[in-house]
Amino acid sequence: MKFVPHPYQRYAVERIIQDPALGLFQDMGLGKTVETLTAINDLRYNRWQVSRVLVVAPKKVAEATWQNEARRWDHLQHLRIVSVLGTAKQRIKALYTPADIWVINRENIPWLVDYYQQDWPFDMVILDESSSFKNAQSKRFKKLKLVRSRIRRIVELTGTPAPNGLEDLFAQVYLLDGGQRLGKTITSYREQFFTQDYSHPGQQYRTYSPQDHADIRIQDAISDICISMKAEDYLTLPEFIEDDIPVVLDPAAKKAYEKLERKTLLEVDEDTITAGSAAVLNGKLLQLCGGAVYGNDGAVVNIHDCKMEAFMEIIEQLHGEHALVFYWFKHERDRLLTELKKTGLCVRSYQGPEDEAAWNAGEVDVLLAHPVSCGYGLNLQQGGHHAIWYTLPNWALEIYQQANKRLHRQGQQYPVIAHILLVQGGVDEDVLASLNAKGDTQETLMQALKARIEKARSK
DSSP, X not given: OOOOOOHHHHHHHHHHHHOSEEEEEEOTTSOHHHHHHHHHHIIIIISOOOSOEEEEEOHHHHHHHHHHHHHHSGGGTTOOEEEEOSSHHHHHHHHTSOOSEEEEEGGGHHHHXXXXXXXXXXXXXXXXXXXXXXXXXXXXXXXXXXXXXXXXXXXXXXXXXOTTOGGGHHHHHHHHHTTTTTOSSHHHHHHHHEEEOOSSTTOSSOOEEEOTTHHHXXXXXXXXXXXXXXHHHHOOOOOEEEEEEEEOOOHHHHHHHHHHHHHHHHTSOTTSOOHHHHHHHHHHHHHHHHTEEEOTTSOEEEOOOHHHHHHHHHHHHTTTOOEEEEOXXXXXXHHHHHHHGGGTOOEEEOOSHHHHHHHHTTOOSEEEEOTTTTSSSOOOTTSXXXXXXXSOOSSOHHHHHHHHTTTSSXXXXXXXXXXXXXXXXXXXXXXXXXXXXXXXXXXXHXXXXXXXXXHHHHO
């Protein structure tokens, strides 16, 4: 296929070629991968400015996304792209395979830095979904920081550079400029742009709120090395519609649900609840809404079938339209597979590139996927335009947005409809409200759970 870039794509390619460090904060579906490959091709074969390019990506993206994108376009098919995955022996073999681009999953960056030590060979590094480097305390950030001086060119790609707030920008920008614009440390960054919150005395973690106009000041500080592009500014995409499906528990199910929810909530002291314990607690409540939970011995305990019945009704009402179904817990996937097998539909659970290809070819009626496993890089818009959320992600806005964009992206011809199953009065409703508010999801989680605990105690 011939690549005829949009004006914004030409601009992005030119900036990648011109700038030794660039944050391409471009919305999902605008073509970051083809833009980056086009620039790499020019730098490698026309300008001779790079020789070895490393792409750091989520694991599923590292498996095939970059290779598939190169094969798609006429001007890129000669590029040699090797995935650095598998065992240590397999990864080492891949590193010594002749190529133009090596793609490694982000979890293996510490291993890669330790393997090369003082002989780091990659003169250009692409961080695909750079928001995964937002934590300045993470091992992957610290290891990449060690070899940053040996990297002549670096490009950061993401549609959500600050998924949980402006604090997420520090580490990403630091890898671009070494701390010139936002400060050398996270502490100095916070002192310059944030104030510490003291509204919750005794809490075990510190939170910070942006100062007035901090967003504008930060944008001004990084505007010369970061490009921000939103899809709505450049593409005419079909409408994205959220279709909330209320799930009403029958009397027996409601009684069982309320009994277990109350027991679960009362096991927690709301005065000492932490972000970690809140996430675990919320996970249990989400399982209850779904109809089954993991017992203390790891076995799955069925509670009710109300949400499953609502899900099967949606499948029936689609009348053959294909559906991408998101689940959150492994036992949900297994239960969904069991029910769907009774329908005679072609059902797959997403495992890798073969499932992506089959879906886009129209060979799959229902594709089950965990939003984390297919939240980045996959192009699924050719296979359908219905998504069903059996269980919403555990207060993870970025995961929710990225997963929806697997269908709602360039090339989609129909309105994308996300059918969201919501147990009435359950924690499902709290999660969706938080995701739609796009605010401080962690703080909202804490407050919502405390409200539920207080309600349980009053009964």
